[in-house]
Amino acid sequence: MKAQQAASGWKRQLKNEFSAIAFLAPFLIPLLVFYIWPLLRGAYISLHSWTILGMEKYVGFNNYTKILTNSDFYKYLWNSLYFVILVVPIIISLGLLLALLIHRKIPFQTMFRSIYFLPYVLSVSVISFIWLRMFDSKHGLVNVILETLGLSSVHWLTSPNAAWWSIVIATVWWTVGFVMVLFLAGLQEISQELYEAADIDGASSFHKFRFITLPGLSSVMKVQIFFQIIAGLKLFGQVQIMTNGGPGDTTNTIIRYIYVTGFKKDMFGLAAAQSTLFCIFMLLIAAVQYMVVNRKES
């Protein structure tokens, strides 16, 4: 009697388990095939000499030694980090500024929001084409405006430092609206009573910003900073179209480096090892993000 009950309970549990997994299967199957499997496969490929036609031979950790003893990998990883260092502070502060400008009820509020956000819906090719032309030394609008203002023109895409700034400006123009929209959402969550109380206490605008607005936005801010860091590390399209990694290899990023190693030089094994190292790097960032975002406010 008891055994029978246990058996039927076990059966019911199994059935329940399967019915839950049936709901999850349509999501899990692509996840296993196009995420988990490639991750493992990548680690496997990285231990081999491999071309687009397939495996050639097992080489152990040779690919890794080759990468880590050569300065290229560090150089291009640094390039991506350099971009992050340039772009993230600008995009976060400008996004916050735009949100603050149009947060309060002003004439044409919606129109301003639309304009600031509009570039975000364009694809990377379109924005790259526009800025490629904007930064043209002779026929570009940017230099024409600089000259009209009495400033000297800049070889935007062909001098090393300016090339990075060209990419940064194009990227900020393209995505800052996204950051702005998130800050706008964050601003709406801050209770209006806090400001009213501060007004009664005679707090200055700066104090209100420093002690009400900024703390109120801190969680959105943290999420956004990490989101932008990761987006920055993935930089590829703008560079590929606007500078092709140039001048020289100044704006070559880690992703473009992996792309060239794998698809242009046909060294899949080496590129897979580079990918694996980059994955580990991304996981470290995710770990730091987890610790920072989930830390209790003291």
Added chain:
Amino acid sequence: MARAAIYSLTVILAVIFVIPLVWMFVVSFKPEGVSAITIAEWTDFSDLTIRNYAKVLTESQILRWTWNSFVIGAVTTLITVIISSLGAFAFSRKTFRSKGFLFILCVSGLLIPTEAMLIPLYETVLSIDLLDNMWGIILPSLTNPLGLILIKQFMDGLPKDYMEAAQIDGGRDFRLWWSIYLPLTRSAMIAIGIFYFIMSWNNFIWPYITINSEENMVLSTGLPTFLSNNVLHVNTIMAASAIAAIPTMIVYIFLQKHIVQGVSMTGVKG
């Protein structure tokens, strides 16, 4: 005084933001060789022409690429929203043993971006013979768990009564999902769907690598082929950019409220 200063800053920034776009349109309507960099050129309406547009439309497959981008975006969005909702239903409304493990497995999809696994993903898609095929773009993009997580949070907030009323039974679960949870989470699904569509539409690196025949390209990867074509003038290239920009701009103007809502919903939690 301060108010006026703030307002003028708002206006100046808006002008700076909109100039590159306006310029793209101006250049695209100018005859070849006119770079439209002086006020005189901007205000001269006598030389406007649609020849650049005609050239792009007849000499390239840009309409085909637009269609491909649209189909890939729509199919990706539809499938993701449905499978995310099914998965979210299991995580939010059912108790089962492997729940914790499977949830971590799903969420892990957020950790590593496609960009960091180009080589093995390419090899995987190659091995199932989906290179140069729209399914080779759609299937790998179904692994983003953001939609599942957000719909789960949304479902967690719904009352549990429906669940208790129903018996624990596979067939009924499906009906419950279809007739109650799917309609109740409609607003979240629209927001998430829009987000996925924008992501798909702007996806660049993956189609850039996997699609090589011109008729299968999407808009974002077809456009750069103009650069390698030295015969084309900048005015033609700007006309091509404008053609690529117009559909998204129109959609944005009409669906603005939903798009902004979708972005803020996915971004704040993401």
